[in-house]
Amino acid sequence: MPFHENDRLRYYRFDIFSNAVTQAVFTRRGGVSPAPWHSLNLGGSVGDDPAHVAANRIRVFQAMGCKPESIHDVWLVHGTDIVYADAPRPLDQPSAKADIIFTDNPNVSLFMRFGDCVPILFHDPKKKVIGIAHAGWMGTLRGVVGAAVEGMRSHYGSNPKDIVAGIGPSIGVDHYEVGAEVVAQFQEKFGTEADQMLQTRNGSAYLDLWASNSIQLQKAGVDQIQVSGVCTACHLDDWFSHRAEKGKTGRFGALMALQA
Template sequence: MLHLSKERDIIAFSTERGFVDMDAPYDGFNITWYTDDNEEHIANCRHDLCQMLEIDDQHLVLPRQVHDTLVAEVTAENLGSRFEGIDALITTLPRTCIGVSTADCVPILIYDTRTRAIAAAHAGWRGTVAHIAQKTIAQMAERYGSQPEDLKVAIGPSIGPEAFEIGDEVYEAFAQADFDMQRIALRREKWHIDLWQANALDIQQTGVPASNIEIAGVCTYEHYDQFFSARRLGIKSGRIYTGIMIK
């Protein structure tokens, strides 16, 4: 469980696989409907999560992500939509869980302690380079008047810097996007990027204090028995759901 506030009005979490056969790519808790997992299994997992959260299925929202930076607002009018091509969600609806699907990419949850707005963003390396975290915060400011000093942020389980080995072209993409490479990159036999730090620094550039950002520090590649990892299990595998809800 990830905590964004000392108050009891917000729940934020990342799902774990549970007790599984580590090498079976869909074995475990998976609600991502656009994987090749069994539809009945996905439906059963959604049902279990809804029961745990005490909401109906319509109020459990997961977009179909495409490694882009489009942000959508979840409203009473569009509940039940599939949000195709969306990589971040924002809302002020209570009792509505918004979240993103990941299996090594970085899930980012945001809570505005003043306006009680929430957000969930999917930041793969492409989304990180394109500053999806900043764009999500900008949308919160535009729609709800969110101010950086009021935001609490959690960066959930995702691939860690030791496991995230990249080619020179990815390194250059980060450098050209004005990331501080001395702080986010390290050289082994190849370059490695710290996506946790990259997103934290990107968020701080909006004015969010560093003390308001929590990094889970759990590497999905290393702990693929607990969390799905596309690099370990293959792209055709289950996904973690990282969600946030106003109680």
């Protein structure tokens, strides 16, 4: 089963990654935050008490056997910039602005927050590298997964055929209506491939983030891909969804670390 529980926390784990990697995408269950962020809110910029967010983050790290001070996270900006985390982020320093983060250091725990966008986890078992990318419609359009694969190749010497990727819980195509300007940009960028990324129903257009990123991963040479197929907007008992909850909600988190 992809869902697991530990100390009241409920989280999703990919089957595709080896036991050399600690990895989890946490649901909203098992935290201390009140409504509308109930309860495991991990986002510090959505109006929740920072003390609650900090307590939730510590709870997540401890549940996975990771030291809270091992964290390296980023400030998401819907781009394709990469942070190569050689060490934990000094907690007295602000997070760098980026949407991709990698490490080959077992003493670093990568951490990223989401509210409908796609968490995409990476592992190269040969080079012993892990990473997390953040892909909303804008990052998907800009090619964040292609940038991530190229970053693994250029920085660590990874062969795309060795890379394992997991596309995590996020808003599904049935709930992700987009406007004509987004449709036009995808059609211009991806040509006929956009037909697999977009759906039209009753005169409205919907974007499939899972298909869009799967296609781009395959084009980058990554064949080992697992798609969770879990829609955040469909399962509000488990997930925060910025769109389904009209912005009044929290953020769930993805954590990844190499086993020492």
